[in-house]
Amino acid sequence: MSEATSTNSGTNANVNAKVEFPKSNLRKLNADVGLSKFPDQMRRKSLKKGFNFTLMVVGEYGVGKSTLINTIFESQIFPPKDYSIPNKFDAVDIKPISAEIVENGILLNLTVIDTPGFGDLINNQHSYESIIKCIDSRFDSYLEQEMVMRKQKINDQRIDALLYFIRPTGHNLRPFDIEFMKKVHTKVNLIPIISKSDTLSKKEINGFKSRIMNDINSNGIQIFKPAVDIFDSQESTLSISDITSKIPFAVVGSQDFVKDSSGMLVRGKQLPWGVVEVENENHNDFVKLRKMLVSAHMLELKSITDSVLYENYRSQKLLMNGYIQDNSVFREYDPIMAKEEELKRHKYDMEMMEIDMTKEFERKVEEKELKLKENEEELYIRYKRMKNALDLQIKELKEQKDALEAKYGPLSSIKKKGIFGL
Ligand SMILES: Nc1nc2c(ncn2[C@@H]2O[C@H](COP(=O)(O)OP(=O)(O)OP(=O)(O)O)[C@@H](O)[C@H]2O)c(=O)[nH]1
Ligand SMILES: [Mg+2]
Secondary structure, X not given: OOOHHHOOOOOOOOOOOOOOOOOEEEEEEEOOOOHHHOOHHHHHHHHHHOEEEEEEEEOOOOOOHHHHHHHHOOOOOOOOOOOOOOOOOOOOOOEEEEEEEEEOOEEEEEEEEEOOOOOOOOOOHHHHHHHHXXXXXXXXXXXXXXXXXXXXXXXXXXXXXXXXXXXXXOOOOOHHHHHHHHHHOOOOOEEEEEOOHHHOOHHHHHHHHHHHHHHHHHOOOOOOOOOOOOOOOHHHHHHHHHHHOOOOEEOOOOOOEEEOOOOOXXXXXXXXXXXXXXXXXXXXXXXXHHHHHHHHOHHHHHHHHHHHHHHHHHHHHHHHOOOOOOOOOOXXXXXXXXXXXHHHHHHHHHHHHHHHHHHHHHHHHHHHHHHHHHHHHHHHHHHHHHHHHHHHHHHHHHHHXXXXXXXXXXXXXXXXXXXXXX
């Protein structure tokens, strides 16, 4: 039975009968994948109880889902598979796998939901249905818990991002891809990926990417793009536009190590014409995808899931059940109000910073003035010493002159005649 069909999706259901999603194959893994670049405040939170992130991977049989996830998290999250055994599906089998990943003391409670069978059914309508049920049932579980307990205590299993794998055909999106994306784009952060990009040339990839983006835009499909904030530094604005320019990410996944041109061992694939390196930005977009997903925008993905996607779902669900949501009651869910509060907070921080900077400036000026005064005194003492030494010299010279004049007469007459009268 699939995960979605085993859950209870009604909001009127007994809330104590909390939906428990299977946590299979929990692994504890150490990694170096960019978690430690989380902002400090999140870091402290993560150190204490861990940070939950739920990722769904969708794509046809053998498109490279498991390999890419293992490569991103540098761990054997998905065990190796025997491709000699043919797969036969009569339903999409929703399979969550959980892992605890630790990097420099940061704990990530990762859940990856695999969807074997997607796109491989005789009637692919069922492919969509199982996935939509899975997304909805996780929203429902959250909604049910939210009605009876504090937000901090909720077991949050909502899906924070959906990686949609596109085969590297080099053509266009298929009607099937478009239909699926249209069904899920308002429910989940959609991230399109061209897998196995090493099978296409750079030129083919560029053409494929622009055809995919045309299809996405002309069908009004919303995909996740990191947002540029007016308060972002120039550096972070550039980094965001660099990431965005790579969408849809054309990636290579590999857990194997091969020798690069300089003989160094790198994660990559040995091809007949050379080595394709997973983490070489000239070879593919893996680094940018991982940066977006793990180190730079994981919190943003979670926040959009919470404040936009879940909120849409929740309002619709409550409306269907005869409730009208008053957003002023749910202040934390109103994106406009949240933004205004963020602006206020930012203004306050700026004012505080200005006060601190003024104080620091005044302290520095005072320090400098004191130093100048000390220097001035030191200079005066040196001047005094030199003047005394000079006075002494003048006095000595004068005494010598007097002695000479006593012996030879006034110096003015000696000068005229010369000592020897010449
Ligand atoms: N050339 C190339 N091969 C890849 C890449 N990623 C994965 N593969 C190979 O493709 C095959 C399928 O990879 P998986 O990661 O198991 O694919 P999957 O989508 O998880 O497959 P299912 O779980 O069966 O649906 C394996 O033989 C991988 O070694 C890639 O980036 N380039
Ligand atoms: Mg797999």
